[in-house]
Amino acid sequence: MIVVARAYLGLILVFLYAPIIVMGVMSLNASEFYALPFDFSTEWYERLFANEEVLAASWRSVWIALVVATVATTLGTMASLALWRHDFPGKRILQALLFPPIAVPWLIIGTAMLVFFFGIGLGRGTPAVVLGHVALALPYVIITVTARMQSFDRALDEAARSLGARSWTVARKVILPYASPGIIAGWLFAFAVSFDQFVVSYFLAEPGDSTLPVLIYTAIRKGFTPEINAIATIIIAVSMTLMIVAARFARFGGTR
Amino acid sequence: MTRAERIRALGLLAPAYLWLTVAVFLPLSAMAFFSLLTEVPFGEREWSFTIANYTEVFGNPVYATLLWKSLKLGFWVTFWCLVLGFPCAWILARMLKGRSREVLFLLVILPFWSNALVRIFSWAIVLRGNGVLDRAVNAVLPWDVNINLMFSEPAIIIGLVHSYLPYVILTTYLSLQAIDETLIEAARSLGARWPRILWRLVLPLALPGLIAGAVLVFVPVVGSFMEPRLLGGRFGTTYGTLIEDQFVAVFNWPLGAALSFILLAVVLVILAAASPALRKAAT
Amino acid sequence: MKTILTPAALALMTPMALADEIRVLNWQGYGTDLDWAIAAFTEATGHTVVHEYFTSEQEMLTKLRTNPGAYDVVLINSAFTPQAQAEGLITPIDPMKVPNLADVDPALVANQDLNPGGALYGVPWTWGLTSFAVNTGDFPEAPTSLSVFWDPAFKGRVSIRDDALEAVQFAALATGQNINDITDMDAVKAKLTELMPQIATFWGAETDWNQNMAAGQFAVATYWSGSAARSISEGLPVAFVVPEEGAIGWLDGLSIPASSTKQDAAHAFIDWMIDPDFYVKWEAEGAPATSNTAAAAALPEESFNRKVLGDPAVVARVQFMRPVADETREAYLALWQELKAGQ
Numbered sequence: 001m002i003v004v005a006r007a008y009l010g011l012i013l014v015f016l017y018a019p020i021i022v023m024g025v026m027s028l029n030a031s032e033f034y035a036l037p038f039d040f041s042t043e044w045y046e047r048l049f050a051n052e053e054v055l056a057a058s059w060r061s062v063w064i065a066l067v068v069a070t071v072a073t074t075l076g077t078m079a080s081l082a083l084w085r086h087d088f089p090g091k092r093i094l095q096a097l098l099f100p101p102i103a104v105p106w107l108i109i110g111t112a113m114l115v116f117f118f119g120i121g122l123g124r125g126t127p128a129v130v131l132g133h134v135a136l137a138l139p140y141v142i143i144t145v146t147a148r149m150q151s152f153d154r155a156l157d158e159a160a161r162s163l164g165a166r167s168w169t170v171a172r173k174v175i176l177p178y179a180s181p182g183i184i185a186g187w188l189f190a191f192a193v194s195f196d197q198f199v200v201s202y203f204l205a206e207p208g209d210s211t212l213p214v215l216i217y218t219a220i221r222k223g224f225t226p227e228i229n230a231i232a233t234i235i236i237a238v239s240m241t242l243m244i245v246a247a248r249f250a251r252f253g254g255t256r
Numbered sequence: 257m258t259r260a261e262r263i264r265a266l267g268l269l270a271p272a273y274l275w276l277t278v279a280v281f282l283p284l285s286a287m288a289f290f291s292l293l294t295e296v297p298f299g300e301r302e303w304s305f306t307i308a309n310y311t312e313v314f315g316n317p318v319y320a321t322l323l324w325k326s327l328k329l330g331f332w333v334t335f336w337c338l339v340l341g342f343p344c345a346w347i348l349a350r351m352l353k354g355r356s357r358e359v360l361f362l363l364v365i366l367p368f369w370s371n372a373l374v375r376i377f378s379w380a381i382v383l384r385g386n387g388v389l390d391r392a393v394n395a396v397l398p399w400d401v402n403i404n405l406m407f408s409e410p411a412i413i414i415g416l417v418h419s420y421l422p423y424v425i426l427t428t429y430l431s432l433q434a435i436d437e438t439l440i441e442a443a444r445s446l447g448a449r450w451p452r453i454l455w456r457l458v459l460p461l462a463l464p465g466l467i468a469g470a471v472l473v474f475v476p477v478v479g480s481f482m483e484p485r486l487l488g489g490r491f492g493t494t495y496g497t498l499i500e501d502q503f504v505a506v507f508n509w510p511l512g513a514a515l516s517f518i519l520l521a522v523v524l525v526i527l528a529a530a531s532p533a534l535r536k537a538a539t
Numbered sequence: 540m541k542t543i544l545t546p547a548a549l550a551l552m553t554p555m556a557l558a559d560e561i562r563v564l565n566w567q568g569y570g571t572d573l574d575w576a577i578a579a580f581t582e583a584t585g586h587t588v589v590h591e592y593f594t595s596e597q598e599m600l601t602k603l604r605t606n607p608g609a610y611d612v613v614l615i616n617s618a619f620t621p622q623a624q625a626e627g628l629i630t631p632i633d634p635m636k637v638p639n640l641a642d643v644d645p646a647l648v649a650n651q652d653l654n655p656g657g658a659l660y661g662v663p664w665t666w667g668l669t670s671f672a673v674n675t676g677d678f679p680e681a682p683t684s685l686s687v688f689w690d691p692a693f694k695g696r697v698s699i700r701d702d703a704l705e706a707v708q709f710a711a712l713a714t715g716q717n718i719n720d721i722t723d724m725d726a727v728k729a730k731l732t733e734l735m736p737q738i739a740t741f742w743g744a745e746t747d748w749n750q751n752m753a754a755g756q757f758a759v760a761t762y763w764s765g766s767a768a769r770s771i772s773e774g775l776p777v778a779f780v781v782p783e784e785g786a787i788g789w790l791d792g793l794s795i796p797a798s799s800t801k802q803d804a805a806h807a808f809i810d811w812m813i814d815p816d817f818y819v820k821w822e823a824e825g826a827p828a829t830s831n832t833a834a835a836a837a838l839p840e841e842s843f844n845r846k847v848l849g850d851p852a853v854v855a856r857v858q859f860m861r862p863v864a865d866e867t868r869e870a871y872l873a874l875w876q877e878l879k880a881g882q
Binding site for chain 2: 001002008009011012015017018019041078081088096097099104105106109112114116117119132135138167198216220229239244
């Protein structure tokens, strides 16, 4: 039985990794037209590091993701601590309001943002992209931090307070340290959401200032060279490393 | 809650929710407004209110055909994600232990963090005639076969299942893990066979996770446009590509807004139908 | 001493002092984005060039509408120039800033579609054909008729571009009609309905066209003459065909968006693009036909554009695209959407 199970899991892994491996391998294939058979070449990596457009878009994506992750984590942590610590009417509604940014298709949210930002005169551009990304990342942060706080022993909070500690001191000395793995995981989540975000960026990014996923989409539709495979391979390596780090903090899959 | 506490809670909550209002809730309302206009109200364009965008959508069978096609696509992708994902989650949650489980779990979730577009494009290289799959199968089989799945409906489904399978595995895994081992033991000691245990005991208990996963797959797939465009060829026109075209190419934003809004309504109905199960899954 | 030095110093300084980054909106791989051409332009003028691409004229117009100020030079098919002008998207060209205009064929400069409202809104740059190319592996001998698109032997290996206007005009050619005055839309619809099951995918740009041809995914696909020349020079096994039914002719102009803030640099770039030196080098890599008579005269005898487009029998079969009225365009779009949705 366990043999069958392992074989099945192996097949699923082959399915999941086949295109990723192909992508990496093709970044080392000489043919511009992705023609087979394979012919080894590092040309595309060399071309990539000379391609200012791709590099500029990559850096733009990185710093947008850094800004987004930091803003979303700050606002999200504040909100989730308030949601966790206090009970008040309307709390369930506030919690429910976190779902639309996750559950409504990004196509709808992206087009709605485009329409609205044009309507208020903000238009397209990096500010619009950051505004949109933070909104998409916020629920992930709030959910992650809240999940972490669920295991917090409230008696600790009360003990500290009964000893006369002020609320802010309790937050700084007791709650925040406890929440920190959740906050870090939330930050990484937010970073990933922003960095890989295509749909919303696609509608909000300004021409000439596009982010990497948008550049990749236009490249795929309008002319694609293995340079894109090269940058994507590098990104996968980086984001998988990030993910492994995040997993260590959030302990996905571990026993609860 | 004292007055001071209330103010503090408000101060903590306000920034996040203000942000969500400006970037999500107001835009969604603005879209509802736009969908009722004749022209986008920028610059010197003349505009007025109309329901023509909606009558156009409901009057022209093309839109209904595409919506139906996207819903069907959502159904099949969800179906395959559940069929493939459930055993996978079962093995991870109930058959593996310790370190090998952690490692395999991470391996299943990791592809999710690679660029979705490039993954889809890589499928193109795998699936097309004389591509990787074709060559691999021909290298194994003694006779010649010609496999060219590119530019077909199966290609779209394969690409989308690949993109969304980890969702289902993750949610199902969580609900399977919560099942008490003694329940299954008890059922077995009472002489129940595996199919019966699976059907009467495991499935109902795993249902919240399965439904949560299904919703997480179905909703974005119904609105997908880039995967069908890249993998589907002439079959790649969906409700999503239609909306994309209105915004990116044709510049009929009011019609695009109406199409988006109708999709939103459909999605909300589906979410509402699934919400009892979702609430169960969340706790 | 001072009086001699100052103008010289100014001449040296000016390009650097006024160096702008201009943004060009064009099809991918269509001349303006050639690395060597941009490098030479930057060296000569100090201006740098950034590109943005579109896959249809509709998309190009929407990009202009929704991104004011984002572009400085835009390539517009002359059939769309009047529409862009009517919407106030582009500004008249100042001929004084485009010295090479003197060498451009006067008939093209006076082209009515490039002069909406009596002023020159697009500098005629290139012209060519939309016809089709075949994979020589499947066609040792090039076909002479559009009917290959409907040949069951090539089912699933046919491609056209995802563009309502082009699809309809293509079907008009196949049904023996005037592409600018299609009277029998039913015939067009029937012809396209028959074509759909043959199609593998819709191509969007030269690169994906080339990739699909190289992979053998396409046997026969619509294509532009200049792009075909380029694919052939890159070694793809393809042949360009101008069938007996005729081909769609187009004239592309370079225009300047009304919202551009770098008009001088934009004019300089356009002048650079119609320069014979640039064209002759471009032609060697594969290019559409030039508007510049001096450049055309400088081409070698064996060049693609002399051989294919220089043949009077070919030119006689070409129908040049004219502007299309809004209602007509919408009718084409509705038909095309219906056909695609039915798949």
